[in-house]
Amino acid sequence: MSDAKRKYALYLGCTVPVRAQNYELSARLIAKHFGIELVDIPEFTCCGFPIKSVDQRSSLVMAARNLALAEKQGLDMVTLCTACTGTQVEANHELKNDSDKLAEVNKILKKDGLEYKGTVNVHHFARLLYEDVGIDRIKQEVKVDLQNLAVGAHPGCHFTKPSEAFEDFDDPENPHVYDDLINATGARSNPYSERELCCGGAILGIRVDVAYAMVGKKLASIKESGSEAMILICPFCNVMYEQNQKKIEKELEQGFAMPCIYYTQLLGLALGYNPDELGFKINRVKPSKILERIGVTSEKTTT
């Protein structure tokens, strides 16, 4: 496992670079910490997730275009958004297993001077940490005692599903990868009844009341379990749980005050990085109590 070889194309997608800069910042820092080189490809465009509902063919070509751009540089793709991960992984799975589809897609990409041959692998950044860095190495590097902080794990549906496209790297009915990653930091992934509940992000624009009810159900369940924060690895789940939390509290007349922390931020704290370096200033529901307790308070992160 030589560090020098770990070089990946960083696929940011739509939401991360605009609405989740704390996630991007902390992920880049974690990558650097573990000797993972992330290459930016400015020509990347939307993965096609929002377009799948309207036209699956267009969505497939959009995902293929990004894969072709990574392939051109001889790099595998690393994603931060769980929805992008699902779309890129599924498209990749489809194109690698269906040569007719690949040819059809390439006919369109050719006009753009691109071709996808099917050699790229797509990894969510958290999966990469699990598979390439490994739980043992993460544990070795932990410097700050997170004091068994109880947190609710939410990786997002498309972290493991559909399992066939993800080649069963984790069991979607009984997952452990994400929990192992959380537990490696010294925090504790605390079970809760609505663990498998989806964030509802995909129907926010269709029925806001249903989407908000889904969020409320989940946040209530995490709170009830006694967790002090929710740990996320998807910027769109974060839009639902953190960025809309105030509105949802009002709408449902229910208080949650649930800090939403990206896994890369949590890991960063455990590795001894300062909250400012990890973008905590951008977090809306401030985890001030948690930061104070583990002794890393920064003036800028208090409410």
Add this chain to the structure above:
Amino acid sequence: MNENQDAEAVEEVTKAQEPKVIKFDELDPNFKYEIQAEPSGEFITRCYACGTCTASCPVRSIEETFNPRRIIHMALLGMKKEVLSSEFVWLCSTCYACFERCPQDVRITEMMNALKNLAVKNGYIHPAFTAQIDLIQGHGRLYEADSFVNKKRAKIRLPELTESPDPIKAIFKATGLYEYSTEAKESKELPQSGNTEGGSNE
């Protein structure tokens, strides 16, 4: 599948829309073949109506009118217009819970996409998606990479974000999706101005 369940399925639709009964001469027996001709629609006829999908569905647990098993059953019955014009085809949150658990591997989440794609082809695109087509076609992403965003990024030393809308527009033109964009509609409507479409409000 018994008749009670059929009646229940119909009742649920009628609750969501105007009251009506199944009229056999209005059923389209070819609807299931149309669905099967769409990408990922091919396995719909495998469904034996066990209800595992509905029991697993997080949207269903909140919104009763959304029921994947019933949607499939209605589709198989040939209730084309009722299925394609309904709000409920758009309500799947693509969580894949049903996809993983379906004993018949109907691949429901993807099959829902086939239904939505067919709804679009039949003129029932949800306005939320027209907006997304416009944004992605205009910026290459769902959000604009304007100077405000880039100033924020520069402040925390993140690399500048650029836009590549042209390749996306080219893709949409090649697949025909471009026709559903506001830009395409407006260029067509230019001669007889003032003719605006109301969207599918229910």
